[in-house]
Amino acid sequence: MDKNLAIYRILDANLDRGREGLRVIEEWCRLGLENSYLAENCKKMRQELAHWHTSELRMARDTPNDPGTNLSHPQEEKRESIEQLLQINLCRVQEALRVLEEYGKLYDPNMGNACKKIRYQVYTLESELLQNNLCQKLKQSTLYLVTSSTDNLLKTVESALQGGLTLVQYREKKIDDTIRLDIAQKLCKLCHQYDALFIVNDRVDIALGVNADGAHLGQQDIPVALARRILGPKKIIGRSTTNPQEMAKAIAEKADYIGVGPVYATPTKPDKQPAGLDYVKYAAENSPIPWFAIGGIDENNVTEVMASGATQVAVVRAIMEADDPKKTTQKLLKKLKGQ
Numbered sequence: 001m002d003k004n005l006a007i008y009r010i011l012d013a014n015l016d017r018g019r020e021g022l023r024v025i026e027e028w029c030r031l032g033l034e035n036s037y038l039a040e041n042c043k044k045m046r047q048e049l050a051h052w053h054t055s056e057l058r059m060a061r062d063t064p065n066d067p068g069t070n071l072s073h074p075q076e077e078k079r080e081s082i083e084q085l086l087q088i089n090l091c092r093v094q095e096a097l098r099v100l101e102e103y104g105k106l107y108d109p110n111m112g113n114a115c116k117k118i119r120y121q122v123y124t125l126e127s128e129l130l131q132n133n134l135c136q137k138l139k140q141s142t143l144y145l146v147t148s149s150t151d152n153l154l155k156t157v158e159s160a161l162q163g164g165l166t167l168v169q170y171r172e173k174k175i176d177d178t179i180r181l182d183i184a185q186k187l188c189k190l191c192h193q194y195d196a197l198f199i200v201n202d203r204v205d206i207a208l209g210v211n212a213d214g215a216h217l218g219q220q221d222i223p224v225a226l227a228r229r230i231l232g233p234k235k236i237i238g239r240s241t242t243n244p245q246e247m248a249k250a251i252a253e254k255a256d257y258i259g260v261g262p263v264y265a266t267p268t269k270p271d272k273q274p275a276g277l278d279y280v281k282y283a284a285e286n287s288p289i290p291w292f293a294i295g296g297i298d299e300n301n302v303t304e305v306m307a308s309g310a311t312q313v314a315v316v317r318a319i320m321e322a323d324d325p326k327k328t329t330q331k332l333l334k335k336l337k338g339q
């Protein structure tokens with residue numbers, strides 16, 4: 001085969017691949033996230049690639065005789081989640097751009113340089129998109145389960161996930177790190193199977209080790225900025241707060257969300273005086289970031305908490321000690337939806 005013709009076919013195929021992958025991502029940014037900034041970035045990159053997709057390159061296409069058209073893999077036949085779909089298409093675009101950058105140098109050095117710049121833009125898009133996607137899931141999660149020590153931890157959490165739970169925090173203070181790490185790995189895998197977010201309480205190192213979606217920090221834990229440096233910009237960082245001053249500090253630290261409470265007295269925080277419903281009302285009026293009312297909340301008082309302005313709540317005993325965690329989760333979710 002003529003070398004120039006082969007190069008043209010390589011460029012044509014990867015321009016197609018890159019533009020198609022960007023369009024898949026753009027549609028989610030536009031209609032899934034409703035984020036005009038990210039959608040516009042995708043569109044600009046698509047248009048830049050279209051500029052290089054000349055008729056000369058298109059004319060070199062020979063789809064019937066392309067041996068790659070029959071290549072497939074079972075993993076290509078389904079997608080487990082939006083996150084996986086986005087990650088696969090981001091990788092596809094990045095790979096296509098690398099090919100375009102290298103072969104573009106043979107076709108037109110300006111094309112190679114342009115595709116190199118776009119590739120770095122896609123790396124930035126990836127960070128912004130995955131962080132945005134996690135934060136959107138966080139905002140949509142009205143119910144947040146914080147675990148407590150129990151012999152049937154995995155079974156209880158899975159039952160709640162089956163009931164529609166989409167956000168879980170692993171909280172454990174008293175066991176050896178090796179055991180804690182093993183349980184965190186199992187919980188993380190379980191949550192992701194149900195397309196739920198998984199957060200680790202306090203231990204940023206364990207969150208990093210199991211590739212959790214983020215970490216939750218108490219008032220005595222490390223600064224949010226340090227946690228973000230350790231976990232990376234894509235992960236969620238939460239902070240507990242008990243009063244307006246702590247809330248203001250957490251917001252200034254750029255936490256992704258805060259806990260507001262304890263609303264009621266709870267054995268989970270025996271040394272903490274209840275912040276009460278007044279703090280819930282304050283959060284409803286003043287917090288610009290997602291917040292979860294927490295502390296002694298259950299089926300009997302969640303409506304009262306909602307009446308004070310809460311739209312998202314975190315619970316511990318209400319689910320962890322329930323006879324039927326799945327049904328309890330469903331009941332709480334129904335109440336949080338105002339039904």
